Amino acid sequence: MAAAAGPATLPAVVEELLSEMAAAVRDGAPISDEHLLSLKFVFGSSAIQALDLADRQSITLISSPSGRCIYQVLGSSGKTYMCLASCHYCSCPAFAFSVLQTGDNLLCKHLLAVYLSQAMRTCQQLSVSDKQLTDMLLIERTQEA
Template identity: 80%
Template sequence: MAVASSAVTLPAVVEELLSEMAAALRNSARIPDEHLLSLKFVFGSSALQALDLVDRQSITLISSPSGRHVYQVLGSSGKMYTCLASCHYCSCPAFAFSVLRKSDSLLCKHLLAVYLSQVMGTCQQLSVSDKQLTDILMEKKQET
């Protein structure tokens, strides 16, 4: 699973839950209710919001010929956020405040949606040139 191979790892309980969800999907093509309840227990209301983003197919993996890649998530407000799964980063204000500043959340709903879309295999894919990917990253930096 892509989440497990990240350079920076998620807490073990999250890694295990995502692995179990992936295995359940391979075996029965559905996620058991107990996994969904565990997801809600660990992430609270962000779990439902992230699942909604996945259902709406709001997650796009953007990759370039050099092998670089980022995720873009169309948030519920209609704003596009850039997520870097390799270091567990999202450009949204909730990530900056709740995850980085207050440390009261493990992930924002956008980053959780990225991991869930990886598990569920529902991520949209887009290939762009290296320059286009750089422009996407630079645009996000200039907005913040």
């Protein structure tokens, strides 16, 4: 019997870590060294790179009137990647290889940066029409092909 399809979840330890970081930011406290060390332990060097992307405010939440949304991440190389937080997906090659193909990582740095920018409240926001959002996704798909 197949399991009920629901939103994809991260491992509990990652969910808890991001939740604690978000709570600290909400309370006006800095992110603790313990949280930063935990990020480094779980995600390795990707944690540093993702924190840098979040600090540089390289993440934009793009939403449309229908409620659809995607995250656009300006990578350190200057290339833009599309991330879907609801299903833990990123359009970058590292995600395809190290997350999907080999399973060596839980997330790529871009997707981790999305979650960190949510927790740290550094995410830019942009509202577009449904057609504009569809066009953005089609352009991304064409560039991947």
